[in-house]
Amino acid sequence: MNTSRSPTAAPADGDAPEDKAMRRRRQSTPASIPAVRRGDALDVANLPSYGFGTRSLMWWGTAGMSAIEGMGFALMIVAYFYLKSRSHLWPNEGGPPDLLWGTVNLGLACLSAIPNVLADKAANDHDLRKVRIWLVVFVIFGLALLGVRWLEFTALNVRWDASAYGSAVWVLLGLHTFNLVTNYADSLVVAAVVFKGPLDGKRFVDVAENAGYWWFIVLTWIPVYAVVYWGPRV
Amino acid sequence: MSADAGSVSAAGVPLERSQRARRKRADAVAGSGEVLRDGAGWGSRAALALDHTWRDESGFIGWLRTNDHKRIGKRFVVTAFLFFCAAGILAAVMRMQLASPDNHVVGPDFYDQLFTMHGTTMMFIFAVPIMQGMGVYLVPLMVGTRNTAFPRMTACAYWLYLLGALSLWFGFAINTGADAGWFAYVPLAGPQYGIGKRADVWNNLINLTEAMGLMVAVDIATVILKMRAPGMSLRRMPLFVWASLVASMMIIFAMPSVMLAANLAQFDRTFSTHFFNPAEGGDVLIWQHLFWFFGHPEVYFIFIPALGFVSTIIPTFARRPMFGHSAVVLSLIATGFLAFGLWVHHMFATNLPELGKSFFTAMSFMIAIPTAAQIFCWIATLWTGRISLRVPLLFVLGFFAILVLGGLTGIMVGAVPFDLQVHDSYFVVAHLHYVLIGGAVFPLFGAFFYWFPKFTGRMLDERLGRWQFWLFFVGFNVAFFPMHMLGLQGMPRRIYTYGAETGWGTLNLIATIGAVVIAASVLLFVVNFVRSLAKGALAGDNPWGAGTLEWATHSPPPAFNFVALPVVASREPLWVREADEPTHVSGLSAQTREGLVTTVLDALPDVRYSYPSPTVWPFIAAVTVVIWLFWSNITPSGMYYGLIPPAIAFVAWYWPSRKETAEELLLQRRP
Numbered sequence: 001m002n003t004s005r006s007p008t009a010a011p012a013d014g015d016a017p018e019d020k021a022m023r024r025r026r027q028s029t030p031a032s033i034p035a036v037r038r039g040d041a042l043d044v045a046n047l048p049s050y051g052f053g054t055r056s057l058m059w060w061g062t063a064g065m066s067a068i069e070g071m072g073f074a075l076m077i078v079a080y081f082y083l084k085s086r087s088h089l090w091p092n093e094g095g096p097p098d099l100l101w102g103t104v105n106l107g108l109a110c111l112s113a114i115p116n117v118l119a120d121k122a123a124n125d126h127d128l129r130k131v132r133i134w135l136v137v138f139v140i141f142g143l144a145l146l147g148v149r150w151l152e153f154t155a156l157n158v159r160w161d162a163s164a165y166g167s168a169v170w171v172l173l174g175l176h177t178f179n180l181v182t183n184y185a186d187s188l189v190v191a192a193v194v195f196k197g198p199l200d201g202k203r204f205v206d207v208a209e210n211a212g213y214w215w216f217i218v219l220t221w222i223p224v225y226a227v228v229y230w231g232p233r234v
Numbered sequence: 235m236s237a238d239a240g241s242v243s244a245a246g247v248p249l250e251r252s253q254r255a256r257r258k259r260a261d262a263v264a265g266s267g268e269v270l271r272d273g274a275g276w277g278s279r280a281a282l283a284l285d286h287t288w289r290d291e292s293g294f295i296g297w298l299r300t301n302d303h304k305r306i307g308k309r310f311v312v313t314a315f316l317f318f319c320a321a322g323i324l325a326a327v328m329r330m331q332l333a334s335p336d337n338h339v340v341g342p343d344f345y346d347q348l349f350t351m352h353g354t355t356m357m358f359i360f361a362v363p364i365m366q367g368m369g370v371y372l373v374p375l376m377v378g379t380r381n382t383a384f385p386r387m388t389a390c391a392y393w394l395y396l397l398g399a400l401s402l403w404f405g406f407a408i409n410t411g412a413d414a415g416w417f418a419y420v421p422l423a424g425p426q427y428g429i430g431k432r433a434d435v436w437n438n439l440i441n442l443t444e445a446m447g448l449m450v451a452v453d454i455a456t457v458i459l460k461m462r463a464p465g466m467s468l469r470r471m472p473l474f475v476w477a478s479l480v481a482s483m484m485i486i487f488a489m490p491s492v493m494l495a496a497n498l499a500q501f502d503r504t505f506s507t508h509f510f511n512p513a514e515g516g517d518v519l520i521w522q523h524l525f526w527f528f529g530h531p532e533v534y535f536i537f538i539p540a541l542g543f544v545s546t547i548i549p550t551f552a553r554r555p556m557f558g559h560s561a562v563v564l565s566l567i568a569t570g571f572l573a574f575g576l577w578v579h580h581m582f583a584t585n586l587p588e589l590g591k592s593f594f595t596a597m598s599f600m601i602a603i604p605t606a607a608q609i610f611c612w613i614a615t616l617w618t619g620r621i622s623l624r625v626p627l628l629f630v631l632g633f634f635a636i637l638v639l640g641g642l643t644g645i646m647v648g649a650v651p652f653d654l655q656v657h658d659s660y661f662v663v664a665h666l667h668y669v670l671i672g673g674a675v676f677p678l679f680g681a682f683f684y685w686f687p688k689f690t691g692r693m694l695d696e697r698l699g700r701w702q703f704w705l706f707f708v709g710f711n712v713a714f715f716p717m718h719m720l721g722l723q724g725m726p727r728r729i730y731t732y733g734a735e736t737g738w739g740t741l742n743l744i745a746t747i748g749a750v751v752i753a754a755s756v757l758l759f760v761v762n763f764v765r766s767l768a769k770g771a772l773a774g775d776n777p778w779g780a781g782t783l784e785w786a787t788h789s790p791p792p793a794f795n796f797v798a799l800p801v802v803a804s805r806e807p808l809w810v811r812e813a814d815e816p817t818h819v820s821g822l823s824a825q826t827r828e829g830l831v832t833t834v835l836d837a838l839p840d841v842r843y844s845y846p847s848p849t850v851w852p853f854i855a856a857v858t859v860v861i862w863l864f865w866s867n868i869t870p871s872g873m874y875y876g877l878i879p880p881a882i883a884f885v886a887w888y889w890p891s892r893k894e895t896a897e898e899l900l901l902q903r904r905p
Contacts, residue, residue, distance in 0.1 A: 039816075043820050048903050057461075061453075064456065071487055086515070161506040161508070164507075167507035167509050170507070171498065
């Protein structure tokens with residue numbers, strides 16, 4: 001976002017050892033300059049070697065995968081209402097799912113946006129210390145989300161093999177859980193690299209992109225929550 | 235990285251010089267801080283270094299690890315073509331069975347497997363993968379870059395596809411071949427009637443091939459949007475690249491539908507869910523909706539890359555730029571959108587509301603408009619050009635004739651009352667083969683002849699090509715035209731035999747003769763292919779005098795594609811050159827695999843990009859995913875325990891190595 005474009009303008013972040021390492025790397029990586037014309041050639045040697053947001057190829061890959069997964073959610077929701085329109089028993093005898101845990105998770109998901117945004121911003125600023133802090137907070141949030149998700153499955157009041165209603169509810173929630181678990185695993189790996197692995201500027205892009213994918217998890221949870229918990233009530 | 239002794243590098247450079255370049259590279263990366271940059275011509279030090287940097291290791295490990303889009307693209311094309319031949323043999327067996335009434339070459343159960351395997355293989359293992367494979371090979375060359383955006387993902391996609399296809403055919407070999415038709419309708423493919431593991435194998439194939447399709451689609455779309463040569467704004471993008479972009483976008487929005495459907499069906503089979511079980515509140519029609527919401531666009535993302543072939547071949551052999559370039563682009567995009575509004579015309583025989591059906595009839599008619607617009611543009615291009623009637627153009631002309639016939643019967647079956655008469659009859663079989671073979675296979679053979687010199691450095695034989703074309707054209711019409719009549723006479727599809735009293739014997743015999751002629755034509759192509767590979771005439775860089783960028787490098791291209799990335803100032807950069815524009819890019823590292831990311835609309839140079847190195851993990855990941863799927867068919871707990879090996883493989887795939895990081899830091903500049 002407000003990335004400094006000058007190598008000398010890097011702000012000092014205190015004197016912890018990782019900050020020194022970070023500062024040394026900043027000094028050894030000059031800022032970019034645009035492509036320049038040299039005779040018949042267009043010299044790109046001094047372009048940046050990575051970029052954030054739409055400048056990063058991985059952003060486009062993640063966007064494509066989000067479109068695919070989003071299409072999966074949309075179709076599953078259509079299937080849910082299609083089956084609902086054909087069935088007399090919706091929900092079945094057990095009644096609709098209990099609201100408590102799902103709603104708690106909606107709150108948690110929305111709150112998790114805070115460490116997510118802050119980790120994203122820290123990554124854009126190349127601020128290793130803050131990236132580590134917010135990734136840890138974020139990982140704790142994710143753990144809470146997964147725990148509550150487990151409780152959600154216990155409060156659905158229907159088994160997947162009881163009726164088409166049960167099948168639809170389990171698969172819809174299962175589909176979201178699959179995405180939740182994969183993105184959580186992603187976050188753990190990215191956090192591990194940020195603490196342990198060999199670091200270069202591209203790893204900050206990884207953090208930012210992981211945060212971007214998390215938005216997909218949060219934003220899809222809102223309609224999936226609405227359908228799973230309020231679909232049988234309307 | 236070991237180079238094999240005594241060989242000659244891809245750029246034609248003797249090895250000792252290459253080794254010197256390697257030493258140089260080692261020195262540079264070790265810390266002198268000086269990086270050898272590209273931008274000089276063939277034979278320069280930079281070119282030698284590029285060759286060393288991009289060449290795969292020799293031997294089996296190098297073969298397994300490669301993420302070179304050209305090698306993977308060729309694998310896609312060759313694999314898909316072999317499965318095309320295999321599925322063609324199944325078709326030939328079916329034609330033998332149907333050649334005369336009350337025939338007993340095969341029995342009904344085996345016949346069910348035959349037509350299911352034929353359709354499934356042709357649609358999922360041949361048509362879609364071969365079009366995507368051509369894209370994997372050609373798109374990076376046509377947009378002027380050195381590899382796909384996500385080369386490891388391309389590699390993984392190929393392995394998923396190959397393993398999926400082999401598993402389907404392995405099932406067929408042990409009498410577990412899918413047998414519920416290529417669209418696997420429930421309840422026939424559901425737990426109640428689809429006994430044994432036949433339907434499970436089919437569902438797994440869908441998961442694997444669609445995962446492949448989606449991965450490649452995201453990959454190609456990213457290359458097209460972000461890795462075009464500087465100056466190749468959207469207005470200057472070649473038509474095949476446009477077609478690949480439209481097809482990729484369609485795949486992204488269509489394939490999730492069939493994947494979801496196949497998984498719901500598999501859940502019904504493995505976990506006793508009730509999506510398609512009316513007794514427990516499920517519904518069978520939703521399968522048809524989900525399948526055809528994918529299935530109809532599928533026809534178009536097979537057809538649209540073929541339109542791209544046609545729009546590439548015609549300007550080259552008419553010796554002029556495409557007439558109505560923008561109109562063709564808009565038609566491709568319009569076709570892409572309209573294709574999503576047609577799916578219900580496969581379901582006219584179900585009890586859907588009649589008013590709804592008329593909407594889909596209107597949409598089915600409407601899609602003729604963009605197709606016609608393109609046909610007029612092609613005719614105008616040929617009309618005003620100087621035609622050179624070589625084999626690729628011959629196949630394109632054959633495509634015109636057959637596609638127009640198939641399109642006309644398409645308009646017929648697009649009307650509800652007519653469709654109800656011929657639904658599930660041989661009329662539909664005739665129609666779909668006219669559209670798919672006419673619309674996709676004819677342009678594909680044209681494309682083989684057109685790009686074979688680029689793929690291999692040698693020309694296919696022209697005389698054999700003409701023979702092949704005429705055998706194919708005549709054989710095709712002899713085989714499939716009588717099926718229109720058979721359908722109108724009431725012969726249903728998917729019956730393993732018929733009685734003599736029906737009077738269908740003669741037309742069926744004619745159709746079988748046509749099938750034999752088609753087989754001879756395909757055989758001729760295989761002969762031509764093998765012969766030309768060994769001793770065809772050498773092609774040179776640009777044998778057809780074409781205008782697009784893939785011809786701006788050697789045939790076959792070296793591992794690094796371009797010695798310097800081109801800069802583009804017109805639609806046909808090899809035909810029209812602006813005097814005052816730069817001609818090429820310089821300054822990318824020749825010692826690491828580096829590429830260039832440009833902006834979406836104008837293709838301005840924006841960011842350098844370091845490509846991932848080749849590794850074996852995409853292969854291992856693909857194997858573990860396949861094991862996971864089959865494990866989950868055998869026992870439900872495989873569904874979650876089976877996820878652990880792929881998770882490990884994907885993490886290992888991603889984890890950055892110290893060497894890569896060191897190279898990255900050497901070249902790093904902050905945004």
